[in-house]
Amino acid sequence: MKIDMTYGSGGKQTGDLINQVFLKHFSNPVLNRLEDAAVLSISGKIAYTTDSFVVTPLFFRGGNIGKLAVCGTVNDLSMMGAVPKYLTAGFIIEEGAELKDVETIAETMALAAKEAGVSIVAGDTKVVEGSGGIYINTSGIGEIKKEGITISGCKPGDVIILSGNLGDHHAAILSERMGIENEIASDCAPLCTIVANLFEADIDVRCMRDVTRGGLATVLNEAADQSGCSVELLEEAIPVSREVKGFCDILGLDPLYMANEGKMIAVVPEGQAEEALKAVKKSPYGTNARIIGTILEGKGVRMKTKFMGSRTIDVLYGEGLPRIC
Amino acid sequence: MKIDMTYGSGGKQTGDLINQVFLKHFSNPVLNRLEDAAVLSISGKIAYTTDSFVVTPLFFRGGNIGKLAVCGTVNDLSMMGAVPKYLTAGFIIEEGAELKDVETIAETMALAAKEAGVSIVAGDTKVVEGSGGIYINTSGIGEIKKEGITISGCKPGDVIILSGNLGDHHAAILSERMGIENEIASDCAPLCTIVANLFEADIDVRCMRDVTRGGLATVLNEAADQSGCSVELLEEAIPVSREVKGFCDILGLDPLYMANEGKMIAVVPEGQAEEALKAVKKSPYGTNARIIGTILEGKGVRMKTKFMGSRTIDVLYGEGLPRIC
Incomplete structure (x- = not known):
């Protein structure tokens, strides 16, 4: 009906x-x-x-x-x-x-x-x-439950944890739209248990953000901008599933700009990073969590590439996802 | 742009x-x-x-x-x-x-x-x-500010106050859509001052509802239904501006079913009715308020017509406004 x-x-x-x-x-x-x-x-x-x-x-x-x-x-x-x-x-x-x-x-x-x-x-x-x-x-x-967690709370020396693989949601939606058959599924999930685990482990979380529209690149630029710091990412540390990577390679998409619906970053003090990572991994939605970078003095977001180069990661301009070129 | x-x-x-x-x-x-x-x-x-x-x-x-x-x-x-x-x-x-x-x-x-x-x-x-x-x-x-005000709170003997003219918003929107030129303006307004006035006057308000989609007929049927009472309306007491009345007559619309965006009913104990009416009228959005009916034992909504007849006022079925016939 x-x-x-x-x-x-x-x-x-x-x-x-x-x-x-x-x-x-x-x-x-x-x-x-x-x-x-x-x-x-x-x-x-x-x-x-x-x-x-x-x-x-x-x-x-x-x-x-x-x-x-x-x-x-x-x-x-x-x-x-x-x-x-x-x-x-x-x-x-x-x-x-x-x-x-x-x-x-x-x-x-x-x-x-x-x-x-x-x-x-x-x-x-x-x-x-x-x-x-x-x-x-x-x-x-x-x-x-815990006050003062804010996008402007990052401090030089802090460590950035990403709760899992990037790009799944975006790739799943694009696959549906384009009629591409694959096994990629949206990561859509509630992140409250990850947060509860971090609090239970008594981590002094500075900042948390779910990595949605605009992708990791946009979230990190916001954090850097609002905190008056810079971000250094390690390309090798950023988790992307083999299937999503293949999908992105073919279509020329960059997972750093792709939307997720069940991923977050947590920025935590350096000394608590390993413990925080363990807390995130305890949740079924955080099993593939990684330490992906650090907060530094300065401005903007830079990424150390696999070949030991370094490139600036800008915010998303316009609508589409930028091609890798 | x-x-x-x-x-x-x-x-x-x-x-x-x-x-x-x-x-x-x-x-x-x-x-x-x-x-x-x-x-x-x-x-x-x-x-x-x-x-x-x-x-x-x-x-x-x-x-x-x-x-x-x-x-x-x-x-x-x-x-x-x-x-x-x-x-x-x-x-x-x-x-x-x-x-x-x-x-x-x-x-x-x-x-x-x-x-x-x-x-x-x-x-x-x-x-x-x-x-x-x-x-x-x-x-x-x-x-x-005041607990226990509910659509199920009407009691036999209570009096129904309507805060002003019916149909202005609906008629204004229809006029725009149909390209009819007239002076009818939407009654869109915040009703918080009327409510504040009622509380200040210490009225034991049983039930309040803004008279929006579905119109007065739908609101009163809900109140009757949820309170296990019936409603008796006085057709003569229901305020409709001359212009809206003319508009409705031409198009065959019934103001009882028309949407408003700045009108409410307040159901109050009989003994406080006059005082409540005064409180409503104190607001610039309640100057044309009236006592329009009473709560009785029984079921449903009935209206005493100008000719001393009585007709059942049902809820709105389907989309359109019922023709008067």
Whole structure:
């Protein structure tokens, strides 16, 4: 059955969609009240964020837009040293979307939320003209466990840990779009357990960021810029799977600029680097973590290449991924 | 200048859009940090909600999509007895949208946020293929001032106050779409001052709802349904401006089902009705408030017509507005 404009009218059909799809999967005591807003008890410092998800195709190897929407916001909260607690979900559905796709997406969101330990406490659905697309906005609230973790917190001497292989998500989406058959799956995952492990090991984390749009290059440039430091990367240390490497070689893509949905960097004091690495590796989403570089005095991001050369790693300009040349 | 896909890449152009448009207008100490999430101090009970805005045209007499996006979420929080504090804003922009329109919308949002006393503390921008449309999601957090105000809180004997004329927003949007020239303007407004006035007057408000999608008929059916009561409306008491009435008569529309963006109902104990009405009227957005009906035992919503008949007011079915027949 296809969704038509009546599902967005705020009347009977909207109610059916809410009851038969969203409440069915997201059910919890707060949401079930169906008031204008959720009522929650919270105290202390919170992290609060929002993100919209517009990926096409909606379904891909390793996940779908719903899993992204939950993990993306969970990860943004986690990167601020917060334990993710509550999410909202706003759906913008183009007419012609399949009701069963919406239900599959909701089901996946519920599973991802469960894994991350968050409740979806408020939602909204709009139906617009179009051709079957779906956009999802999630906002989230987390309770801050450790204050002062910030993109401007890097200090010369600190060590950069990357939680695993680069490029999987981007390559999986491109493969779907281009109809290329391979085994590459999105890395989409909640990063809250990695953060919990770092805290449990008492690491004085300076800065954490999930490596999403713009890739590692953009994240590191931001960190260098905001912290008033420079970054030195070791090309050899940066993990990329054999399959993604092959994919990138053929298409002329650079994994440093590719989006990930289950990868993060943690910048930690030099003396705690090995212990921090161990903590990250304890999570199923951090098994291939590596120390990939260090923070230095100066400006910008440079990478020591395999051939002992050095090149500047700039932020992403324009839309596409730069060709390796 | 038109927005193209590069503005959504997460790289340089996205940064420019954030700095030169959003930060310029929304600037506040929390947002300006540009972390993955805002860090806020909060304690006690909060209200938390989300809403997406997809109105076309983007600009209309009385407001634009940005004003709606701020007021809509401010109002949802207010209806739960909360003082709105923080908003997030997620923009989904179709390529081809004019940069100056995005800036005008951001400017309007900043003004509306200022009036409502909220800060926009986190944001997100995505650019998608399309033809110049803009969607905005806002989520919001408010501090609950008075607990227990709920759509299920109506009791037989209670009185229903409507804060002003019905149908202005819906008629303004339809007029724009149909190219009909008239003076009808959207009623889009923040309702937090009305709520503050009710609390200041110590009214034991049972239930509040803003009268948006689905119109008064849908809101009252929800209240009756959730409270296990019935509603009796007085047709004569329901305020509709002469211009909107004329517009509806010509097009065969029923104001009871039309969307508003600056109107609310408050259900209050009978003995406090006059005092509550006075409190609502004290706000510039409540000057034409009326007592429009009462809560009774039983089920459903009925309206006493001008001719002393009585008819059932059902929820909205399907998309369109039902013809009066």
